[in-house]
Amino acid sequence: MEKIDNYVPRSLEDYNRLYNESITNPESFWEKIASTFTWKKKWKNVLSFDFKKPEFKWFEGGKLNISENCLDRHLIDKPNQTAILFEPNDPNEKHQEISYKELHQRVCRFSNVLKKNNIEKGDRVCLYMPMVPELAIAVLACSRIGAVHSVVFAGFSSTALAARINDADCKMLVTADGSFRGSKTIDLKSIADEALASCPSVEVSIVLKRINSNIELNDIDKWWHDEISLASNECEATGIDSEDPLFILYTSGSTGKPKGMVHSCGGYMVYSEYSFKNVFQYNKGDVYWCTADIGWITGHSYIVYGPLLSGATTVMFEGVPSFPDFGRFWEICEKHSITHFYTAPTAIRALAKHPKSFVSKYDLNSLKVLGTVGEPINEEAWNWYNEVVGKKSCPIVDTWWQTETGGIMISSIAGVTDQKPTFATKPMIGIQPVLLDNDGQEISDSNTNGILAIKYPWPSIARTIYGDRERYKKVYFTAYPGYYFPGDGAFRDDDENYRITGRVDDVVIVSGHNLGTAPIEDAINLHENVVESALVGFPHDVKGNALYAFVILKDDSKTENINTEINDLISKTIGPIAKPDKVQIVPGLPKTRSGKIMRRILRKIACGEKNNFGDISTLLNPEIVELIVKGY
Ligand code: PRX
Numbered sequence: 001m002e003k004i005d006n007y008v009p010r011s012l013e014d015y016n017r018l019y020n021e022s023i024t025n026p027e028s029f030w031e032k033i034a035s036t037f038t039w040k041k042k043w044k045n046v047l048s049f050d051f052k053k054p055e056f057k058w059f060e061g062g063k064l065n066i067s068e069n070c071l072d073r074h075l076i077d078k079p080n081q082t083a084i085l086f087e088p089n090d091p092n093e094k095h096q097e098i099s100y101k102e103l104h105q106r107v108c109r110f111s112n113v114l115k116k117n118n119i120e121k122g123d124r125v126c127l128y129m130p131m132v133p134e135l136a137i138a139v140l141a142c143s144r145i146g147a148v149h150s151v152v153f154a155g156f157s158s159t160a161l162a163a164r165i166n167d168a169d170c171k172m173l174v175t176a177d178g179s180f181r182g183s184k185t186i187d188l189k190s191i192a193d194e195a196l197a198s199c200p201s202v203e204v205s206i207v208l209k210r211i212n213s214n215i216e217l218n219d220i221d222k223w224w225h226d227e228i229s230l231a232s233n234e235c236e237a238t239g240i241d242s243e244d245p246l247f248i249l250y251t252s253g254s255t256g257k258p259k260g261m262v263h264s265c266g267g268y269m270v271y272s273e274y275s276f277k278n279v280f281q282y283n284k285g286d287v288y289w290c291t292a293d294i295g296w297i298t299g300h301s302y303i304v305y306g307p308l309l310s311g312a313t314t315v316m317f318e319g320v321p322s323f324p325d326f327g328r329f330w331e332i333c334e335k336h337s338i339t340h341f342y343t344a345p346t347a348i349r350a351l352a353k354h355p356k357s358f359v360s361k362y363d364l365n366s367l368k369v370l371g372t373v374g375e376p377i378n379e380e381a382w383n384w385y386n387e388v389v390g391k392k393s394c395p396i397v398d399t400w401w402q403t404e405t406g407g408i409m410i411s412s413i414a415g416v417t418d419q420k421p422t423f424a425t426k427p428m429i430g431i432q433p434v435l436l437d438n439d440g441q442e443i444s445d446s447n448t449n450g451i452l453a454i455k456y457p458w459p460s461i462a463r464t465i466y467g468d469r470e471r472y473k474k475v476y477f478t479a480y481p482g483y484y485f486p487g488d489g490a491f492r493d494d495d496e497n498y499r500i501t502g503r504v505d506d507v508v509i510v511s512g513h514n515l516g517t518a519p520i521e522d523a524i525n526l527h528e529n530v531v532e533s534a535l536v537g538f539p540h541d542v543k544g545n546a547l548y549a550f551v552i553l554k555d556d557s558k559t560e561n562i563n564t565e566i567n568d569l570i571s572k573t574i575g576p577i578a579k580p581d582k583v584q585i586v587p588g589l590p591k592t593r594s595g596k597i598m599r600r601i602l603r604k605i606a607c608g609e610k611n612n613f614g615d616i617s618t619l620l621n622p623e624i625v626e627l628i629v630k631g632y
Helices: 013-024 026-034 066-070 098-116 133-145 158-168 188-196 225-229 265-280 297-307 328-335 345-352 379-389 469-477 519-527 562-573 598-607 623-631
Strands: 039-040 045-051 057-061 081-087 094-098 123-129 148-149 174-175 179-181 184-186 202-210 219-221 245-251 259-264 289-290 313-317 340-343 369-373 395-401 433-436 448-456 488-492 498-503 507-510 513-516 530-540 544-555 584-585
Touching: 013 026, 026 045, 026 265, 066 133, 066 265, 066 297, 081 098, 081 133, 081 184, 081 507, 094 098, 094 202, 094 488, 098 133, 098 225, 098 259, 123 133, 123 158, 133 148, 133 158, 133 184, 133 245, 133 313, 148 174, 158 188, 158 245, 158 259, 158 562, 174 188, 188 202, 188 259, 202 225, 219 225, 219 259, 245 297, 259 265, 259 469, 265 297, 265 369, 265 395, 313 345, 328 340, 345 379, 369 379, 395 584, 448 498, 498 507, 507 530, 507 544, 513 519, 519 562, 530 598, 544 562, 544 598, 562 584, 598 623
Parallel strands: 081 313, 123 148, 123 174, 148 245, 174 202, 202 219, 289 313, 289 340, 340 369, 369 395, 544 584
Antiparallel strands: 045 057, 081 094, 179 184, 245 259, 433 448, 448 488, 488 498, 507 513, 530 544
16 A cells, blocks of 8 residues: 655655646545545545535545544554643643553544444534543544534533534534633533523533532433443444545634534545645654644644544643643643644744743753644744744744635645745645635736635535535635635745735634634624624734724713623623723714725724725715724
8 A cells, every 4th residue: 555655745856746746637646645544445536526516525435434544544553652642731630641552442432432322424413522532532433433523612602502503403412521721610511501401402411520520410411431431442433435524613704603614534534644744744753732722623633633644642732821830831842752833823922922931941852843823923923933942943834724624725844845934835735826816817926915715626625514505605615716715815925935914804813713703793782782883803912813892882871891791792602712802982883885884994993093094985974983083
């Protein structure tokens, strides 16, 4: 059998050669990569696609199991190698090293628990859990039996959780009695109970004991430890069609409810391992740590699937970078001799505000590769990361991608292709980005800004929005026909390096979290004294962007607790991550004659601009701009 490593570039020359091959002959290229995996049945057709429909099918006719590829495949040559290295929130609690052999057994056991509780292929299972190994185990157990996992980040509120459970019609919820987060203990179970009160599709809930609480279980609850104690260590991996769904993961849209992006088994498997190996250049014996949460796509692709498919040692961290102090990340790097460290620019900016001694106290000589994800990284943060953490001797990969793309799309390849601060740089092998002008024409010039689009399918493109194919078509394939439209703008330099300039829609990236403004405005509008609100992003030195809410009240005299009340409503309906940094009560909002809020003006005001608003003559109420500026 071919080895995937034969296709992983080790030099610039390799990258150029493989990239050219991947775009001149994509089907034969991806067929070779796919052949390096274990398939229960070979595919009939490598790729069929139609951007108009839109429809993308990879390795159709093939049958596989991604958990078999993550686990069973490695039992032959590395049964005792650590698969998951778990570092708990509390530094005094012992860390865990789970070998491939043990992980295989634990996944099999939980797969049997799922089966015993009537979960079948195609059923949706919601996972609302802390960052503990059992979360990865539950993910892999679902995929082992062909159930579709929907992981909901454990910072979301009960309303947000219920909305996601109901949207996907989940049959089961897996949760925990609580979670540890820094110095806080979070009562996950109560949040889950509140959600379940309005989730009729959930028949059973498995509850992991994490905080040793004395909670009483409800009728539909079963303890994780009781269930697995009866389960066998063996569970054969079910053969799943390549195009069958693997998971649903929700992401915010600029309007409406969150979008349940659906990823399918075959293409996602092929791309997550290949991109992981390429970008990070992981080698045997390396210890790779991505600090994200499995509740986001980064955790799916680059904590669980990519690394485990690659037979890597992947670290899972339960806690936060500031607990017990701002040296925690570096303490863990030293303790486990971390070689690859992948985090968000927000975390870097937050840590860079504290004395360098939090970093220099620890021996970071094991580090070989640093990575960032989730938002643009500014030069200052990049320099701090490079100098203080990487001691100028670790390549930094700035990886641009999305929940929808399933894997990294634009990034340098560690030590292989050139890096350039603040630039994601070059497309991954097999990825064909272009810049478009407003009319949807491809821009061939360099040193220009444009709308970023992708002109050819790649294996891990999300196949649909769960239950809403029309919305999938509208959001990603309608504005620029013939392309996938990610919603980002980009700049391309003379050397064909891409720099992501930010969202071109009403999504704001706050601390690396993708937040649609419309659902937050809906939450604010729930307040009985609010008539209307408009939310925009503005630059923030730690979070990248923060939110600024402009709010019109029914009764201007009742403003006493308005900020707290608005924040409470947002925390309750979405989660604390969506709270605005600033709330300004305004007499009106700038609107076009067709009634559309001119957010461009609000964005400028939020940035402190007082005069230069460009042409405001098309506004229905131009006088409002001055009034808002005065109240700033
Ligand atoms: O705007 C881009 C930004 O994050 C968006 C995707 O968010 P999400 O689906 O939550 O996935 C985040 C983790 C992959 C993108 O549309 N983004 C992501 N990575 C970068 C980035 N912006 C600039 N540079 C990046 N490296």
